[in-house]
Amino acid sequence: MLEGQLRRNTRQKRVILRSVEQLGCHPTAVQIYNTVRKVLPRTSLSTVYRNLGILVDQGKIRAVKGAGSEIHYDHNTGAHNHIECTVCGRVCDVHMDPVDIDTMNPETVSNFIVMEVRMNILGICPECAEQLEKEKLQ
Ligand SMILES: [Zn+2]
Ligand SMILES: [Zn+2]
Incomplete structure (x- = not known):
């Protein structure tokens, strides 16, 4: 090159x-x-x-x-979960402790060996909530 x-x-x-x-x-x-x-x-x-x-x-x-x-x-590569807006698709961080794999009961996970925990949290972001509120008033 x-x-x-x-x-x-x-x-x-x-x-x-x-x-x-x-x-x-x-x-x-x-x-x-x-x-x-x-x-x-x-x-x-x-x-x-x-x-x-x-x-x-x-x-x-x-x-x-x-x-x-x-x-x-x-850009944050540390372990954390995300919440996604179902209206605009924006993804933000969830500020809570990640699920601890070591403390999981095998029966809770159908005796699987857990490799990774991915949580999908969906919601409506503040901007979209405000917009929806405005539309309701019209
Ligand atoms: Zn949104
Ligand atoms: Zn993130």
Whole structure:
């Protein structure tokens, strides 16, 4: 690979990682793409997808699958759960202790060996709740 190309790739990856951090509340690839394009206008969506995949593999970010088909990206790679808005699809963090696998009773989990706990909490975010409230008053 040419040195210039390599430098450009490194820069793209850095800007993509920074965008995930700046956008905070678990952005999708398209949201990250729109932010990256403000800094590096020639970046393609496929480049963003590819780099997000690399960053996930490197453990720098985490991919969070919502109820829909879209994947959200999280700069917080520590163990925590998520809540998803059923109206706008936004994903936010749940601030409570993760379920402790070691204290689980085997019968509760049909004698499975538990590898990972993924909780799916769905709700309505404050912005959507406010919007729904306004619509009700009209
Ligand atoms: Zn919402
Ligand atoms: Zn999160």
